[in-house]
Amino acid sequence: MKSVCLYFQIHQPFRYRKYRFFDIGNDHYYYDDYANETILRKVANNCYLPANKVLLEQLKKHKGRFKIALSISGIALEQFELYAPEVLHSFQELADTGYVEFLSETYSHSLVSLFDGESFERQVKDHDDKIETYFGQRPTVFRNTEMIYSDDIGDKVYKMGFKAMLTEGAKHVLGWKSPNFLYCNAVNPRLKVLMRNYKLSDDISFRFSNKGWNEYPLTAEKFVNWMNALDKNEEMINLFMDYETFGEHQTKDSGIFDFLKNFPEVALNSGEFTFDTPSEIVDKYQPISAVHVPHPISWADEERDLSAWLGNELQEEAFGKLYDLKDRMLRCTDPVMIKDWNYLQISDHMYYMCTKFFSDGEVHMYFNPYSSPYEAFINYMNVLSDFRIRLNALVPESETDREIAALKEVIDEKEDRLTKAEEELRNLKKKLKEAKGATLPKVEKKKTTKKTTAKSKTKSKSN
Amino acid sequence: MKVLMFGWEFPPHISGGLGTASYGLTRGLAHYDDVNVLFVVPKAYGDEDRSAVDNIIGASDVPITRKQVKFEDLQKKVDYFEVDSSLIPYVGPEEFYKLTQQKVSSRSRFIQTDSEGRLPFTGKYGADLLQEIARYALVAEVIAQENEFDLIHAHDWLAYPAGIAAKKASGKPLVVHVHATDFDRSGGSVNPSVYAIEREGMEAADKVITVSNLTRNIVIDKYGIDPAKVVTVYNAVEPVERKPRLGITKGVDEKIVTFLGRITMQKGPEYFIEAAHQVLRRMDNVRFVMAGSGDMMNKMIKRSAQLGITDRFHFTGFLKGDDVFDMFRLSDVYVMPSVSEPFGISPLEAMMSDVPVIISKQSGVAEILTHAIKVDFWDINAMADAIYSILKYPALPKMFKKHGRIEVDHLQWRHSAAHVRQVYLSALGQPISNSNA
CATH class of the missing domain: 3.40.50.2000 (Glycogen Phosphorylase B;)
Known part of the structure; x- marks a missing residue:
């Protein structure tokens, strides 16, 4: 018996309106409400609602023999709240069956994991809080934006309290090894790693309706046969894909919903497969080996790396300028600013600036509201410039910042001295008492003095 | 194959994109051993003798200078003719009037024509430009009769009548090269006589080369030319190493x-x-x-x-x-x-x-x-x-x-020239073959 792990990603970015440089400092509203609403409504009608309906039927029908995992970005949830509350409701119905595991990710579907531990942690917490509010479960398995993973990120994620992470079964990482086993992080083996079977996953998400494909048309029976043909010793099949596969990338007339409907039945009837969620897989299997990923991988494009988001100068500049603000943002408590900050981090903005026109251009163009990466960059930088002006007004720029920090240091130092003096005073008082009573043993007295000196030493160091 | 090419500018007398383009293309074509170019231009600059403007024109009266231009890095020569004329590129008849008007003030010869009482009216010079074109066509006929060639290539409307005349005289196929149309120059208010010349040239041509799909669409939609004979060949740019001249620096930090x-x-x-x-x-x-x-x-x-x-x-x-x-x-x-x-x-x-x-x-x-x-x-x-x-x-x-x-x-003239060469071959009804540059 092999485990089949079905996981779907749900995300929609907030798109910016055309934000010209003359808007900088004048107009602080950045969003293209019309585009955001129409696109979300379109995807809701084509994909989320009909696909949820199919899944709900199947989950109910198979009573726990069919299970799935989902991750919904915080940004997508916000858009459901705004534009399509019924979608949110239908996801809640799925959650209520008890056969759906929600995975953790960054609130903004951002690239923050590559950049800063503190902000990363904060975003993950924000996301999990939101998931808990809506779906009544706290995620235990992590899935990073676009399956981005590296040894370091895995380690960080374990320290944040997750037991496993999903990523791409990239050929250049696995080599001859199969993605159909459980792996563990190379730095911190307690974190388990599930590798995506990209061949079988992409058969559904990319090739399903491709009439030029020699396997066209793909049926559930054919697909289950392929799964049966895998090596008997292999333990799992990780099918991870974009939820928009159903109804959006593969349209309804391609028969994708029939496939989704038949697949659980056919797989279960063959008697060779069980459906398990990522956390069940982690409990069920032992990792076969560690997977070494020194450089971050993702599930995007032919290269399976970060080049779609951070592959050129434009993206690096935008990314750098964005996270220059992160220290000040951690101190900012203004709710509107935090919202805009979350939206600024959405990885899609970087994706629009990608210049890899030629090889993967088709996929990139599909998702892209801009006609060129330059346009995307200009618009983003204009928005960022305005955001920065607002932040400066709220959290003063570095000059004043440094002054405050310096003053704070002086205060800290004085406080330190004060506590030392108090301690000394207390000791002296004690001594006085001892001298008067002369009853306490000498050893204990020594101990206390040692402690105080050690304490003051660490304090002076931290200064 | 030998190509008789009618242009209107040739270095060093270049005033804009078209001169650069026809020069670049000629240079690009020089990479191909099987293409020889015979280049004809009206001489518009640096000419001392402008008397021809007011003369009665006969083909035999036209002074023709024949030169050979040698490209520095190529072992090939391009035959090059200058036809003495006052044709000035990029102008419609009205603008032509203004330009010549400026020159009039410095030339006493033109004042004599004033005594004939025809000068103050634009019509005179406007008509003159069209006359010039007609004269260029006559010259073209002479050249076509006196020289051996396989194909005619005419750049833009001033040269179309020359191309047509050469075609009539020789029976060789004509390729017209549309660098611009009057729709571009006039912003929509098209001059009917210019339009007529352009259209006549395109219709007479065996193949029409346009410099972009934008122009191709204009040629098809506005001139009613059969799409099958209209081909887009993009221009290119000549890679030139230019050393910064001394003394030219930005004076301000702006x-x-x-x-x-x-x-x-x-x-x-x-x-x-x-x-x-x-x-x-x-x-x-x-x-x-x-x-x-x-x-x-x-x-x-x-x-x-x-x-x-x-x-x-x-x-x-x-x-x-x-x-x-x-x-x-x-x-x-x-x-x-x-x-x-x-x-x-x-x-x-x-x-x-x-x-x-x-x-x-x-x-x-x-x-x-x-x-x-x-x-x-x-x-x-x-x-x-x-x-x-x-x-x-x-x-x-x-x-x-x-x-x-x-x-x-990557945008090199030799690539554009290769494309033009294929257009030549198809105009000649020959199978398209790749020749080594």
């Missing part, structure tokens, strides 16, 4: 945004001024330069004064040769806001000088460039935004320099 071209309606100078105005409201360390001359120049000077930006907006007048490259070298952004630009070589030249370019979507060159910002010519907000961003966000010029240079280095 950014410079440049418009370079004829200041005519076709080139959209007014949009550049409006965009400059927008940018200047938000930025101070930037200057705008409008290089070139043309019939809208005074209007533009007036407009910049109206907007109160003259302290930051400069006019250089007409720039020639090396001055153009010096101007590029000083520029931080090059803008080509053309309302209708069949191709537009100047952005490519700017890119060769590592200058980021903003081009209008209504230009042919926008069809082949990826590393340029493309805006609608009327969208001054987008244009201003693009200018501002290139000046403000350093990653943009960095990207443009890096990728733009590579892109433009």
